[in-house]
């Protein structure tokens with residue numbers, strides 16, 4: 001711990017000074033890269049450094065002036081990564097009514113980080129899949145698992161009056177579903193208040209989907225749950241249906257910052273880990289599968305198609 005503190009404590013002091021003197025971007029860059037290196041080099045002592053140095057340092061109060069970092073750290077709904085937090089990421093290009101006074105310099109910096117850009121792209125990619133599915137079959141049944149506020153729907157062009165299918169929006173958080181219901185286009189979008197447990201235990205009463213996707217959930221699932229859920233969601237597909245999953249890759253540059261100052265610990269997966277998620281699916285039922293990254297390469301997508 002001695003070497004880690006010897007390198008880490010002055011980093012926190014320097015960044016504190018930079019942020020206090022208005023050098024936000026320079027200070028935040030230094031902090032992000034510095035913490036990333038410390039986390040990689042001193043993996044065994046990282047947690048103790050976070051607890052004893054980062055969380056005790058006055059720079060924490062400056063960083064928590066960002067509503068994004070503040071909410072992640074304090075977890076008003078009991079877990080990090082709730083749908084309101086996601087809105088803080090989407091706010092850059094969707095009008096979500098966030099008070100402009102909340103746009104502190106640090107929050108602006110965060111909105112421009114590659115991780116946040118990738119999350120917005122993740123939403124855009126999901127919207128494209130939904131549109132493609134609806135275009136191919138105007139009666140399609142789709143399921144968003146852990147939908148949050150389902151913001152991707154606002155970017156879709158094909159869920160219009162000609163669409164006679166349904167996008168089911170499943171989340172365990174009733175408050176998030178209330179937001180979905182406000183702009184819900186019944187019967188084209190239907191909120192389902194349920195946990196992924198209902199899928200794992202085969203209690204979900206809807207099935208035969210043409211497209212199932214999940215954004216921002218797998219980053220929290222351990223390997224065995226993730227594999228089982230993948231197989232169970234695949235089971236809910238119609239012949240020819242598609243499953244789309246996504247996970248943060250381990251090369252996200254602000255992992256150290258997220259853990260130290262947002263208390264946001266994710267499970268990161270590389271391409272091999274994503275491929276392994278299909279292990280509990282009967283191979284003969286898979287028509288095709290592919291793995292791809294978003295343009296900034298922070299996220300890894302897995303698409304699996306059920307045989308017709």
Ligand SMILES: C[S@@+](CC[C@H](N)C(=O)[O-])C[C@H]1O[C@@H](n2cnc3c(N)ncnc32)[C@H](O)[C@@H]1O
Nearest residue numbers: 081083086146147148171172173195196215216
């Ligand atoms: C990071 S947010 C992602 C929301 C949305 N999909 C997006 O990308 O903006 C994670 C969502 O997962 C939901 N969630 C977490 N655990 C869940 C569970 N066991 N069952 C259902 N939903 C869950 C949370 O309520 C939250 O809305």
